[in-house]
Amino acid sequence: MTNELEDRAMCESRKSCAEACPTHCETSPIDEVAHIAQVLETQGRFGLTRSFIQHGTMSVHAHVISVARAGLAMAERLERLGIRIDRASLIRGALLHDYFLYDWHDPDPSHRLHGFTHPFAALARAEEDFDDLTERERNIISRHMFPLVPIPPTCREAWLVCLADKVCALHETIAGRIPKRSTGGKEVSL
Numbered sequence: 001m002t003n004e005l006e007d008r009a010m011c012e013s014r015k016s017c018a019e020a021c022p023t024h025c026e027t028s029p030i031d032e033v034a035h036i037a038q039v040l041e042t043q044g045r046f047g048l049t050r051s052f053i054q055h056g057t058m059s060v061h062a063h064v065i066s067v068a069r070a071g072l073a074m075a076e077r078l079e080r081l082g083i084r085i086d087r088a089s090l091i092r093g094a095l096l097h098d099y100f101l102y103d104w105h106d107p108d109p110s111h112r113l114h115g116f117t118h119p120f121a122a123l124a125r126a127e128e129d130f131d132d133l134t135e136r137e138r139n140i141i142s143r144h145m146f147p148l149v150p151i152p153p154t155c156r157e158a159w160l161v162c163l164a165d166k167v168c169a170l171h172e173t174i175a176g177r178i179p180k181r182s183t184g185g186k187e188v189s190l
C-alpha cells in the first residue's frame, strides 16, 4: 500500500513538472535536469544564480546543475538495484539547494556564518518563489550541509544530493586551484 502511494506521488510529481513546462514539451529522459532548470528559471529567480560565484570561478548556477546531474547519476545506479527514487524531487531539490540568492563572498557581517545558515536561507527564498515544494525537496535543501549542520537528511533523495554536493564542491575547489599551463594557445589544467 505504501509503495502504491509512493508510486502515485512520484507520478503526480512528474506530471506537475510536465504541466509546468513553459514550452509544453514532454519531460525528456535525456535531459531532465535542463528541463526542470528551464521551468525554475521561468517561474522563479533561478536565473539569478548565474550572477553569483560558488567555488573557484564556477557560478552557483553551474554548481547546482552539476550537483543535480551527479545526484541523478547516483540515483540511476540505485534504480537499477530496484530502489525507487523520486527523480523530479531529487532534481528540483538539487537545483534549489543553494538558492540563497546573495554573493557569499561579499564581506557583509550577515554572511559570516554562511556555511551554517545558507540551507535555511535557500529554503526561505525557494518557498517565496515556489508554493508547491514537496517534503523531499524541502528536506534536500535544508539538510544538504550535513554534517556541518548536524541535522541529517531523512529521505534517500536528500542523502544523494548531500553526497553529490560534497563530491562536486571538492572537485570545483580543487580544479579552481590547479594552475593552468599554456600549450600553443590552449589552456590546459594540470
Ligand SMILES: [Fe+2]
Binding pocket: 097, 098, 118, 119, 144, 145
Ligand atoms: Fe550549499
Ligand SMILES: [Fe+2]
Binding pocket: 063, 067, 097, 098, 165, 169
Ligand atoms: Fe552546493
